[in-house]
Amino acid sequence: MTDSNANLATVAEIYAAYNNGVTKPLMDALADDFEMHEHAPVTVPWGGAWKGPVGMENFLEAVTVNMIHLEYVCEGMMGRDDIVTSWGRFRTQSTRSNQIVKGQWMHRVVFCDGKIIELHEFADSLSVAEAFGLARQTPLEPHEAEAAKRV
Numbered sequence: 001m002t003d004s005n006a007n008l009a010t011v012a013e014i015y016a017a018y019n020n021g022v023t024k025p026l027m028d029a030l031a032d033d034f035e036m037h038e039h040a041p042v043t044v045p046w047g048g049a050w051k052g053p054v055g056m057e058n059f060l061e062a063v064t065v066n067m068i069h070l071e072y073v074c075e076g077m078m079g080r081d082d083i084v085t086s087w088g089r090f091r092t093q094s095t096r097s098n099q100i101v102k103g104q105w106m107h108r109v110v111f112c113d114g115k116i117i118e119l120h121e122f123a124d125s126l127s128v129a130e131a132f133g134l135a136r137q138t139p140l141e142p143h144e145a146e147a148a149k150r151v
Contacts, residue, residue, distance in 0.1 A: 002111045004079035010116075011084045011109055015074045023060060027053060031115035040125035043134045047125065066132060067092045070100065084109040090123070099131040 010029050017025045030053045038059065040047030046062040049055075070091045077086035087106045093099070103124035110118035128134075 002082055002114045004081060004084070006114065007082070007084050007109070007111045008077060008079045010111075010114075011077060011079075011086060011107075012074070015072075015086075019069075019072055027056065029116045030056060031112060031117045034116055035118050037118070037120045038125075039120065039122050041129050041134070044125060044129050044132075045134070066095055067128075068095060082111045084111070092128070094132040096132055101128050101131040103127055 010025075014026045014029060017023070032052065034052055034056065036050040036056055036059055038044075038047050038050070045066055046059055050059040070093055072088070072090050072092075074086050074088040076088075077084055079085075085106070085108055087104065089102065089104050091100060091102045094101070101124075105121060105123040107122075108118075108120040109116055
């Protein structure tokens with residue numbers, strides 16, 4: 001188990017650097033077996049699971065090719081043992097449509113021995129996908145429609 005105060009400081013450093021276009025603190029904090037889970041529709045280029053530091057580099061490239069973060073603000077975070085939960089807001093511009101989208105995000109960051117082993121990002125991905133012209137255009141398949149009814 002790692003120190004939650006140290007984990008909070010690491011995450012704060014990552015956000016501060018990221019807002020200045022610097023990803024080195026993030027990349028330095030990742031464990032070799034790191035996994036990123038971007039909870040977004042499969043039509044979104046940066047959605048899905050990304051494995052290892054190379055996966056994070058590919059994720060970041062998918063993000064920067066498709067959007068320009070105009071604002072990415074961490075409004076708060078809390079840590080307990082090996083988990084840091086953070087939340088905030090974003091304002092981003094599509095590189096395809098130039099449309100600007102605002103929304104909220106939440107991260108769940110899991111540490112092991114001082115390194116990040118898991119990161120989950122939850123955001124208003126439907127609004128982003130629609131603004132970027134990436135939302136699903138086809139109707140649901142029958143099995144998908146049934147599953148949606150159960151939710």
